[in-house]
Amino acid sequence: MPDELIVWERVRQGDPDSFGAIFLLHRDRVYGQALRLTGSSHDAEDVAALVFLEAWRRRSSVRVVDGSVVAWLLICTNFVAKNASRSKRRHAIAMSKLPPQLDQADHADDVLARFEASGRESRLRDAFARLSASDQDVLTLCVVHDFSLADAALALGTPLGTVKSRLSRAKRKLATLTGSTDWDIPAHTIGGTR
Template identity: 35%
Template structure:
């Protein structure tokens, strides 16, 4: 899978091509006071979605996105065009999320502790609605190690291919596959009470489409 386009085409784009993200970044570096603001408008919702899914906390996600865009603004000249601007922005946001999670993490959580936490916090009512299932998946993700959580968010929720996720995370594709596999293995017993796997798959797919379109 190739890197996602910098910006999706809009209606009428064939007659009047939109300015690419890379061009906007170059304009910003050249001193255009409005160029970076346009980049923020295009991508803040998607960056917010990544941060929120990775951190599971709206306030922390907002702080991370703000800090990430400030960092991107200041370090724009470091962009070398080796990947799409969106991939570069994702890398800054995800790294900020990982740094925050690692600072808060005191020690690794054992698999049996993950299951115990899920059983303790699992609702006792029949969870059949898509929102309830989505909330449970988000809560379960928060129990995973930071690296596994970030890989699963990119691949399973944001729809990135393994190669693209590897570019964002700065690791080999095999590492992304391994982290996803370990994360899914840990999530399986935590979410075992969601017996209807087709519903879970449908929710995950719908949520991923929703975030990709954000």
């Protein structure tokens, strides 16, 4: 590699290839320092990535010492590692203050069992497959996945009024085809059919 000072001058002018050369030259030292400070290879990789991102971002003000930027990179590594450690501690403290999450029973198996016992699952799947693509889409979004009408309109690229009328029409068609008005439909029953 040519003189590092010459390469860094090209980096200051925005040359990404020269920056790549600097990265290859100093990545192991930066990573090693980050690993010593964090004790975790995953965290060390994050710290090293942030150091080189900061070096690129601040390339016009990076100090060159004895023809090399390695000293600046190592000092930056110390700084970034301290910030990462503080962030990790604050996150752990914040998470410890949250109430524990309670397990909640999943009612999907009960609903599925009721559908299977009555034979409605296969009738519903068959009826859904007979609907038009636009009816399937509006039912998938609004009934199966519980999107708001406004969000469904955005996703479908249609006016809100059109979504309302399509949903109403699709529910009526589905009710006619299945002989049911119970809209407690398990997502796996109709979600993937087209």
